[in-house]
Amino acid sequence: MEFKIKLKKYAELAVKVGVNLQRGQTLLLRAPISCTDFAREIVNAAYDLGARDVEIEWSDEESSLIKYIKAPEDIFDEFPKWKIEKYNSLLDKGVCIINIDSSNPTIFKDVDPIRMQKASKASSESIPLWRDAIISDKIKWTIVSAPNKEWSSKVFPELDKNEAIDKLWDYIFKCTRVDTDNPISSWKNHNSKLAEKVMFLNNHRFKSLHFKSSKTDLHIDLPEGHVWAGGSSVDPNGIEFTANIPTEEVYTLPHKFKVNGVVSNTKPFIYNGTIIDKFTLTFKDGKVVDYNAEVGYESLKSLLELDNGSCYLGEVALVENNSPISNTGIVYYTTLYDENASCHLALGSAYKTSIENGSEISKEDMDKYGVNDSITHDDFMIGSSDMNIFGLTKDGKEIQIFKNGNWA
Numbered sequence: 001m002e003f004k005i006k007l008k009k010y011a012e013l014a015v016k017v018g019v020n021l022q023r024g025q026t027l028l029l030r031a032p033i034s035c036t037d038f039a040r041e042i043v044n045a046a047y048d049l050g051a052r053d054v055e056i057e058w059s060d061e062e063s064s065l066i067k068y069i070k071a072p073e074d075i076f077d078e079f080p081k082w083k084i085e086k087y088n089s090l091l092d093k094g095v096c097i098i099n100i101d102s103s104n105p106t107i108f109k110d111v112d113p114i115r116m117q118k119a120s121k122a123s124s125e126s127i128p129l130w131r132d133a134i135i136s137d138k139i140k141w142t143i144v145s146a147p148n149k150e151w152s153s154k155v156f157p158e159l160d161k162n163e164a165i166d167k168l169w170d171y172i173f174k175c176t177r178v179d180t181d182n183p184i185s186s187w188k189n190h191n192s193k194l195a196e197k198v199m200f201l202n203n204h205r206f207k208s209l210h211f212k213s214s215k216t217d218l219h220i221d222l223p224e225g226h227v228w229a230g231g232s233s234v235d236p237n238g239i240e241f242t243a244n245i246p247t248e249e250v251y252t253l254p255h256k257f258k259v260n261g262v263v264s265n266t267k268p269f270i271y272n273g274t275i276i277d278k279f280t281l282t283f284k285d286g287k288v289v290d291y292n293a294e295v296g297y298e299s300l301k302s303l304l305e306l307d308n309g310s311c312y313l314g315e316v317a318l319v320e321n322n323s324p325i326s327n328t329g330i331v332y333y334t335t336l337y338d339e340n341a342s343c344h345l346a347l348g349s350a351y352k353t354s355i356e357n358g359s360e361i362s363k364e365d366m367d368k369y370g371v372n373d374s375i376t377h378d379d380f381m382i383g384s385s386d387m388n389i390f391g392l393t394k395d396g397k398e399i400q401i402f403k404n405g406n407w408a
Contacts, residue, residue, distance in 0.1 A: 003169070010144070010178045011041035013245065015049055017187045018142030019096040020241045023050030026093045030057045031100045035146045042098060055090075061107050061273070068111040068119075076118035079126035087130040096241070097134075097141040104150035105333040108273025113302035116272040121306060124375030135377070136352045136359050137233050140241035143336055145172060154333050175246045175325050175337065187242065191231035197250045197318075197407070201228040204399065206391035208258075209316065211343070213387040215266065218283065220316055221258030223370035225356035228252045233353065248325060248340040251317035253350040255370035257286040259313055263345065267331055267338045267381040274299045275333070276380075286312050286372075288347075303347060309374030315346035315354070321385050321405030335379050342383030343402070348374035 015021050027046045031039040043054045067075075108116060124131055133139045152164035159167060173179045177186040211218040230250030232240045260283055268277040276296030281288050288311040293300045304311045319326070319342055326341035350372045352358030358371070366373045389402035400408040 006173050006178050007038060008041055008045070009183055010173065010176065011038065011045045013176065013178060013183050013187065014042055014098050014142060014144045015045040017184055017242050018144060018245050019098055019140045020239055021046055021049050021051055021096060022239065024052045025050075026053045026055065026090065026095045027051050028055050028057060028090055028095050028097045029100070030059065030097065032102045032146075032148070033058050033060050034148045035100050035102050038100060038146045042100075061104055065107055065111070068108065068115050073115065073118075076115050077122055079122045084126055087127050091129060091133055091139065094139070096139060099141070099143045100146055101143055101334060101336055102146045102148045102151065103270075103273065103334065104148065105154050105268075105270050106273065106275060107150065109275070111273070113272070113274070113299050117302045117306055120272065121375060131349075131375070132352075135349055137235055138359075140235050140239065142241060142243055142245055144176070144245050145334060145336055147172065151333065155330060171328060171330065175328070175340075177246075187245075191242065194231035194247075194250060198228045198230045201250060201252075201318075201391075201401075204391060204393060206399075207394050208392045209401070210390045210392070211261075211263070211382065211387065212390070213384050215264035215280075215384065216262065216382055216387070218259070218261035218263045220313075221255040221370075222252060222316075223255040223355060225369075226252045227354055227356060227358075229353065244336060244340065246325060246337070246340055248323045249317040249319045249344075251315055251354070253354040253371060254313045254316050254345075255286070256312050256350075256367065256372040257370060259283045259286045263382055265380050265382060266384045267342055268295075268333060269378075269380040270333060270335055271296070271299050271303055271378055276300045276303075283313075288312075303376070303378060306348075307375055309372050310348050310376050312347070312372045312374070313345055314348050314350035314372045314374065314377055315344075315379065317344050317346075317379070318389070318402065319343050319383060320402070320407050321383060321387070326383075338381055339379045342381035343387060343389070344379045344381045344383065346377050346379045348372070348376040348378055 046054050147165045147168040149161045152168040153161055156164040156167055177183050180186045208221045228250055232242045262282050264280045268275050274296050276299050278295055279293035282290040332338050385405040387405050391399045391401050
């Protein structure tokens with residue numbers, strides 16, 4: 001009974017704080033078939049809040065695995081026309097989106113990365129308006145997680161599968177503040193604290209950042225007019241939503257052509273159902289010019305060669321080491337949690353909301369403003385207990401932002 005109460009509160013959090021569903025609005029719920037109970041709670045919460053319609057888009061990784069292995073290769077270059085029409089229609093309706101993340105971190109480890117690269121490219125290139133609406137906050141969206149047996153067993157390999165699921169649920173409820181008396185109020189307070197960090201960074205208008213640790217020595221210039229954000233976002237109608245539940249980060253965009261140095265990951269990076277780990281990237285004038293990886297080298301290569309922008313950065317995010325998710329001491333093997341336990345960078349597209357008047361910048365002018373464009377956006381973790389970050393102001397003043405992994 002206690003679990004059911006928490007699951008209901010979690011669903012209400014996704015609907016009320018995540019997408020902040022408005023009366024009469026359509027919700028697209030993207031859910032794995034392993035998450036039917038949680039999905040139904042979200043549907044129930046959405047209609048209680050006045051949703052006009054809830055459309056569910058079910059997915060099944062096992063079926064996707066069979067397709068990746070057995071389907072003819074040319075199918076991965078195609079994207080169905082009916083799906084394009086569907087997503088464009090949902091945009092016209094002013095849809096909001098809840099994504100339930102419940103992946104097996106290693107399910108696609110034996111799949112040819114080229115097949116997955118083709119499928120990802122075909123999808124992203126076929127629905128540019130949909131992708132632009134998400135990265136520009138033109139529609140409200142959120143991601144929440146739910147355990148499955150494979151993921152839970154990866155996080156807690158020493159436990160029986162059912163015990164592992166129960167334990168991961170406990171951590172998810174804790175990290176999302178669902179275990180508090182009033183999760184929605186707790187989230188409002190949390191977002192307010194993140195807003196204070198955002199204000200500090202925006203007031204200083206740093207020209208560049210220097211990340212320095214035992215594994216990283218990286219200089220990142222920030223473009224003119226960059227904007228820090230964190231916690232909740234705002235859609236064109238001024239309605240708040242929280243894209244990631246949980247979230248502990250504040251973030252902006254690096255200048256596409258002004259990143260130089262070496263950076264190494266500090267947590268495993270999950271890309272297309274494969275693990276990439278123990279890797280180092282070398283940047284020159286913004287571009288990855290050298291790389292290596294002890295785990296998942298071919299997948300990393302596939303990502304960096306996906307398109308012209310996938311070997312440049314689109315996000316720099318600050319997360320202190322002394323944060324709720326980090327303090328659990330667990331590697332979650334999913335980006336949503338691991339990126340909110342660590343400072344991180346993202347290869348690929350920048351969010352246009354991270355620069356002043358970003359929605360007005362044409363695709364042709366993005367390079368001029370230092371804004372990276374790509375069909376992908378993939379975060380990898382670089383934070384550590386010995387990470388120090390220094391910000392350089394326009395007048396040449398150096399201010400320490402992070403000291404030994406935490407806000408200075």
